[in-house]
Amino acid sequence: MDHFLYRDGALFAEDVPIAEIAAAVGTPFYVYSTATLVRHYRLFDEALDWGPHLICYAMKAASNQAILKTLAAEGAGMDVVSGGEYARAKAAGVPGERIVFSGVGKTQGEIRLALEGGLRQFNVESEPEMRAISEVASAMGVVAPITIRVNPDVDAKTHAKIATGKSENKFGIPIAWAREVYAEAARLPGLKVVGIDVHIGSQLTELAPYELAYQKVAELTEALRADGHEITRLDLGGGLGIPYTRSNEAPPLPSDYGALIQRTLGHLGCEIEIEPGRFIAGNAGLLVSGVIYVKQGDGRAFLILDAAMNDLIRPAMYDAHHEIVPVDEAEPAAELSPYDIVGPVCESGDTFAKGRLMPPVQAGDLLAFRSAGAYGAVMSSEYNTRPLIPEVLVKGDQFAVIRARPTFDEIINRDTIPEWL
Ligand code: LLP
Numbered sequence: 001m002d003h004f005l006y007r008d009g010a011l012f013a014e015d016v017p018i019a020e021i022a023a024a025v026g027t028p029f030y031v032y033s034t035a036t037l038v039r040h041y042r043l044f045d046e047a048l049d050w051g052p053h054l055i056c057y058a059m060k061a062a063s064n065q066a067i068l069k070t071l072a073a074e075g076a077g078m079d080v081v082s083g084g085e086y087a088r089a090k091a092a093g094v095p096g097e098r099i100v101f102s103g104v105g106k107t108q109g110e111i112r113l114a115l116e117g118g119l120r121q122f123n124v125e126s127e128p129e130m131r132a133i134s135e136v137a138s139a140m141g142v143v144a145p146i147t148i149r150v151n152p153d154v155d156a157k158t159h160a161k162i163a164t165g166k167s168e169n170k171f172g173i174p175i176a177w178a179r180e181v182y183a184e185a186a187r188l189p190g191l192k193v194v195g196i197d198v199h200i201g202s203q204l205t206e207l208a209p210y211e212l213a214y215q216k217v218a219e220l221t222e223a224l225r226a227d228g229h230e231i232t233r234l235d236l237g238g239g240l241g242i243p244y245t246r247s248n249e250a251p252p253l254p255s256d257y258g259a260l261i262q263r264t265l266g267h268l269g270c271e272i273e274i275e276p277g278r279f280i281a282g283n284a285g286l287l288v289s290g291v292i293y294v295k296q297g298d299g300r301a302f303l304i305l306d307a308a309m310n311d312l313i314r315p316a317m318y319d320a321h322h323e324i325v326p327v328d329e330a331e332p333a334a335e336l337s338p339y340d341i342v343g344p345v346c347e348s349g350d351t352f353a354k355g356r357l358m359p360p361v362q363a364g365d366l367l368a369f370r371s372a373g374a375y376g377a378v379m380s381s382e383y384n385t386r387p388l389i390p391e392v393l394v395k396g397d398q399f400a401v402i403r404a405r406p407t408f409d410e411i412i413n414r415d416t417i418p419e420w421l
Helices: 018-025 034-047 065-072 083-091 108-117 127-140 175-187 208-226 254-268 278-284 314-318 408-412
Strands: 004-007 010-013 029-033 053-058 077-080 099-101 121-124 144-151 191-197 233-235 271-274 285-296 301-305 324-326 337-342 351-358 366-369 391-395 398-403
Touching: 010 018, 010 029, 018 029, 018 285, 018 366, 018 391, 018 398, 029 034, 029 278, 034 053, 034 065, 034 254, 034 278, 034 391, 065 083, 065 391, 065 398, 077 083, 083 099, 083 108, 099 108, 108 127, 121 127, 121 191, 121 233, 127 144, 127 175, 127 191, 144 175, 144 208, 175 191, 175 208, 191 208, 208 254, 254 271, 278 285, 314 351, 324 351
Parallel strands: 029 391, 053 077, 053 271, 077 099, 099 121, 121 144, 144 191, 191 233, 233 271, 301 337
Antiparallel strands: 004 010, 029 285, 285 301, 285 366, 324 366, 337 351, 391 398
């Protein structure tokens, strides 16, 4: 459920008409709903209330500081994957003890940054990385808390580009090697093993792959404890999928997921961490775009929007489907016709939908892409020297620009010209 609903024929974000935001900031823009973000966070919090837990929002999904602050105020921690995300989480006021650091290629500089600022744990993804953390921590005279990310070789049954738990993926260490790697971790200076980490993929629409992976984690916990390691924390990653269409899709709910975690891992007495990103932010955001032209082509009609693949890359990159709805609600009896919905970028891949059935649309109309809150703004670029589009946060009847649209000069003036030119 989200808070983007029609009222008297106009699409609202909570209590604010989308058209009012469009008039104030211009199109295209992203808009997020505070109530939806908070609701999704709380669903996880309630689903895990059977034991000690921390929800570390995977901020890669949508990392504006206003979003981070909104979630942190609810008690959320953060899952970060770069020095930049770490700095951003800290800037948003998230305490180090609520930040977990994931990612396959942490540099020495990033490791140092997090050890200086404080963190809950590194989720270690390889032996060389573990040795690097040991060296940096030892040189600084501190102890780095770590989990080791195991790759359980489970098929997450999701898009190949976002599956991470199969042995051919670059993530984690093969679970079969875990006992040896934990033994090395125990020998290395500057490290304190606190638990196990696993993340098998994103946009999972079934619980079965989680169940397989978590059963393996339960067995590994027992085995590592028998080897003398203190396993007190299990980081179970993110990945719970969301409905991208309003029709028959019904991915599992956080409550089902929480019950599964309790069933497979609850008996171990560990603190549970999860790292949801998409579930929290995905349906809490819209991309709002204006129609520049309606173009009749040979045998097909195009809606040419002012948003493009550089603003929302998911359709081009993952063949992702986003519902696209008019901001002024269509009449129930309106006739639908097929359109190719495209952006102005000079590539055929700049296509959001092909043959999408839409009610009558005219130049100047506003359209909203649903489910665009996660992996939308954060994956955008300035391709074609198109400015990054504004982000807006709504709370009740208020809205605020949380990232302004840069001017052309601000973009262009970042270039520096060598003196020989
Ligand atoms: N934890 C780790 C270690 C991850 O790699 C990810 C996502 C998450 C948590 C959060 O997963 P979520 O709950 O959001 O599914 N750009 C792609 C998704 C990439 C996901 C990468 N890792 C997309 O637009 O679908």
